[in-house]
Amino acid sequence: MINLPMMPTIVMDMVGSLIIIVLSFLSLRYAYLLTRRQPDNFLWGFLFYFCLTLAAFSVSRAVGHLLKQILLIYGNNEQWNSLRPMSGSFNTLLMISLAAVTIYYHKGIEGYRAIQKKARSIKEANLQLEVSAEKLRQLNLNLEGMVEERTMELSKSEKKFRNFFTNSKDMVYFCDTSNRMVKMNPAGLEMLGYSMEEDPELNMLDVFRNEEDLDHYFETIVTVGFVEDLEIEFVRADGTVLYVLLSATAVYDDNREFIACEGIAKDLTRLRTMMEQLSSGEKMASVGQMAAGVAHEINTPLGVILGYAQLMMDDFSPESEEGQSLAVIERQTKACRKIVADLLKFSRQSESARENLLINEVLEDVMAVTEHSLNMDHIYVVRDFAEGLPGIVGDTEKLRQVFVNFVNNAHHAMEEQDKGKLFLSTYYEEESHRVVATIRDTGHGIPEDVRSKIFDPFFTTKSVGKGTGLGLSVSYGIIQEHEGIIEVESPVNIDGETVKGTAIHVKLPASLREPVSVIE
Amino acid sequence: MDCKKKIHRTFPFLLLFVLTVFPGNAWAVQSHGAPEGLYVHQLAHIFYAAALSYLFWDIKRNEFRAGGWRYLRIFCVLMVVWNVVAFVGHSLAGYVHSSELITGSEYLKTHFEGTLTTANFLCYFTKLDHLVSVPAFICLFISMRTIYRNSLEEEEV
Numbered sequence: 025m026i027n028l029p030m031m032p033t034i035v036m037d038m039v040g041s042l043i044i045i046v047l048s049f050l051s052l053r054y055a056y057l058l059t060r061r062q063p064d065n066f067l068w069g070f071l072f073y074f075c076l077t078l079a080a081f082s083v084s085r086a087v088g089h090l091l092k093q094i095l096l097i098y099g100n101n102e103q104w105n106s107l108r109p110m111s112g113s114f115n116t117l118l119m120i121s122l123a124a125v126t127i128y129y130h131k132g133i134e135g136y137r138a139i140q141k142k143a144r145s146i147k148e149a150n151l152q153l154e155v156s157a158e159k160l161r162q163l164n165l166n167l168e169g170m171v172e173e174r175t176m177e178l179s180k181s182e183k184k185f186r187n188f189f190t191n192s193k194d195m196v197y198f199c200d201t202s203n204r205m206v207k208m209n210p211a212g213l214e215m216l217g218y219s220m221e222e223d224p225e226l227n228m229l230d231v232f233r234n235e236e237d238l239d240h241y242f243e244t245i246v247t248v249g250f251v252e253d254l255e256i257e258f259v260r261a262d263g264t265v266l267y268v269l270l271s272a273t274a275v276y277d278d279n280r281e282f283i284a285c286e287g288i289a290k291d292l293t294r295l296r297t298m299m300e301q302l303s304s305g306e307k308m309a310s311v312g313q314m315a316a317g318v319a320h321e322i323n324t325p326l327g328v329i330l331g332y333a334q335l336m337m338d339d340f341s342p343e344s345e346e347g348q349s350l351a352v353i354e355r356q357t358k359a360c361r362k363i364v365a366d367l368l369k370f371s372r373q374s375e376s377a378r379e380n381l382l383i384n385e386v387l388e389d390v391m392a393v394t395e396h397s398l399n400m401d402h403i404y405v406v407r408d409f410a411e412g413l414p415g416i417v418g419d420t421e422k423l424r425q426v427f428v429n430f431v432n433n434a435h436h437a438m439e440e441q442d443k444g445k446l447f448l449s450t451y452y453e454e455e456s457h458r459v460v461a462t463i464r465d466t467g468h469g470i471p472e473d474v475r476s477k478i479f480d481p482f483f484t485t486k487s488v489g490k491g492t493g494l495g496l497s498v499s500y501g502i503i504q505e506h507e508g509i510i511e512v513e514s515p516v517n518i519d520g521e522t523v524k525g526t527a528i529h530v531k532l533p534a535s536l537r538e539p540v541s542v543i544e
Numbered sequence: 545m546d547c548k549k550k551i552h553r554t555f556p557f558l559l560l561f562v563l564t565v566f567p568g569n570a571w572a573v574q575s576h577g578a579p580e581g582l583y584v585h586q587l588a589h590i591f592y593a594a595a596l597s598y599l600f601w602d603i604k605r606n607e608f609r610a611g612g613w614r615y616l617r618i619f620c621v622l623m624v625v626w627n628v629v630a631f632v633g634h635s636l637a638g639y640v641h642s643s644e645l646i647t648g649s650e651y652l653k654t655h656f657e658g659t660l661t662t663a664n665f666l667c668y669f670t671k672l673d674h675l676v677s678v679p680a681f682i683c684l685f686i687s688m689r690t691i692y693r694n695s696l697e698e699e700e701v
């Protein structure tokens with residue numbers, strides 16, 4: 025037999041009931057707050073209903089228990105007995121409800137999970153979409169920049185090549201299969217003597233001088249694919265011949281089909297004439313050397329002839345026939361000696377004196393000898409000598425020779441005309457510290473193509489016997505010896521006006537000392 | 545799974561059936577002593593326990609890992625235990641002879657006098673069911689609070 029007091033169970037029942045009511049309502053509050061925060065969240069909804077039923081159950085049960093205990097404590101057993109089934113039923117009902125809520129949760133959670141999964145995948149997809157959109161945007165941005173950059177590079181490169189094409193000093197051309205020159209740069213057109221404006225439709229046939237050359241060129245292009253350093257002749261617009269060095273390459277399309285060719289031609293005319301001149305110059309030099317040797321050899325017998333002639337002249341009166349013949353011999357021998365001296369001068373073997381002299385006086389000396397014969401051809405001399413010029417150092421005889429040459433050339437240039445004028449002028453060029461003498465004629469002038477050659481030895485445009493072609497080359501040598509320069513101007517430019525004729529400027533360095541008169 | 549689904553689907557009908565067939569049992573039964581009311585009540589306990597077991601299992605299945613859900617699971621376990629206790633308590637109520645409960649003039653001084661059979665002891669023990677249900681509700685409270693706070697934090701992030 026035992027004796028257990030029911031007191032603890034009663035107290036616990038009451039206290040526990042109270043605590044459960046409080047806790048269930050606190051839980052309900054949180055669940056409610058959750059649903060308020062995220063009304064769409066199924067889980068919170070479930071938790072809310074779960075807590076709600078729990079709270080209701082707690083109330084029903086705990087209040088029932090409390091009532092029971094209180095009623096029993098106060099001895100109201102009757103009342104409790106009438107309430108008891110009510111409380112019990114409620115409890116049953118609410119327990120079943122709770123079970124129902126939970127079971128229904130099952131259905132909901134399936135949907136919730138599906139939705140959650142969908143939402144997550146959508147979110148992921150969105151994120152990916154955003155990333156790709158950003159990528160695309162970047163790409164687009166980059167693309168724009170890239171296109172811009174490329175275009176700029178392209179235009180730069182295009183410009184570079186266009187510049188190269190336009191500014192090249194050599195001919196650059198493009199040619200189609202029928203040998204039509206489709207495009208040619210300005211230098212090429214200029215080379216061929218066409219103007220840019222007329223934009224001529226050129227064919228290789230018109231340009232090549234020899235048809236065989238063209239055949240060879242075309243054949244090589246087609247078979248080999250290129251030609252290299254072909255030396256051929258072109259014909260210019262005016263018919264003159266042009267020596268060119270031609271290199272060309274075939275252009276193929278994607279099917280390796282020959283469609284065009286592009287080429288570069290370099291004008292070799294100048295080089296060629298220069299080469300020719302060089303070889304002739306060499307020839308001349310050897311001729312000059314030989315002439316000098318010969319002159320030297322001839323000089324001695326000439327001296328002997330002159331000596332004997334003069335010796336014999338003493339034996340005959342100048343009026344006698346013999347005397348006159350001897351005078352002719354003497355004169356002609358002297359002329360021979362002069363020619364020989366000229367030849368020697370040409371080979372620059374004679375010594376030059378270095379004396380102080382005045383250019384005006386040298387010119388007057390020359391005039392004294394030549395003016396008469398000039399006047400005979402109605403050529404009149406106009407002098408314009410500057411006063412008080414500084415002196416120059418040099419060989420009077422040689423300088424006289426130079427100016428005689430110039431005056432003679434001027435004379436020859438004006439001979440065919442009925443009349444002419446020879447202008448002689450001198451002045452001091454302060455900045456270069458030089459004395460300048462100018463001999464200007466109103467003759468036919470020097471044509472462009474001749475001008476580069478006039479100083480060449482033996483170059484002459486005159487008939488045999490009249491010109492030797494030595495005058496200017498000897499003069500050039502002498503002036504060079506004097507450290508001076510010769511400038512040729514033809515036609516002449518006077519105060520901005522172009523005048524027919526030739527002007528020769530001789531510029532000689534002024535001496536530092538005072539001028540000394542050298543009148544013989 | 546299929547079987548379970550069937551049960552879930554049929555449950556509401558079952559409930560409706562029970563309530564319509566025994567309307568008096570649901571509302572008008574005088575005491576648990578009458579077998580029908582007691583049966584319904586006991587069945588309700590079973591349902592209740594089953595529902596909570598299911599919830600316990602489902603929380604795990606869904607991998608709701610946050611702290612709050614773990615407390616909810618503890619709540620489920622405790623409440624299942626409580627259901628068992630209550631079920632046992634109700635079942636045993638018939639074995640305790642009221643003659644053994646000596647109620648004097650004062651209800652609070654009621655005490656039990658008799659031989660200490662297992663049934664008697666269990667019955668006494670089941671009267672102390674709040675030892676289980678109070679901790680269960682504490683867990684529920686903690687669970688709701690934690691879930692709510694977590695959701696607040698999540699929102700902030």
Ligand SMILES: Nc1ncnc2c1ncn2[C@@H]1O[C@H](COP(=O)(O)OP(=O)(O)O)[C@@H](O)[C@H]1O
Nearest residue numbers: 433434437469478484485491492493495496526
């Ligand atoms: N004043 C001038 N006017 C025109 N042509 C000139 C003049 N001076 C020189 N020349 C040209 O230069 C050429 C070379 O002159 P030069 O060396 O003196 O040889 P040459 O007088 O014997 O021909 C001349 O043949 C002539 O064509």
Ligand SMILES: [Mg+2]
Nearest residue numbers: 432433495496
């Ligand atoms: Mg001459």
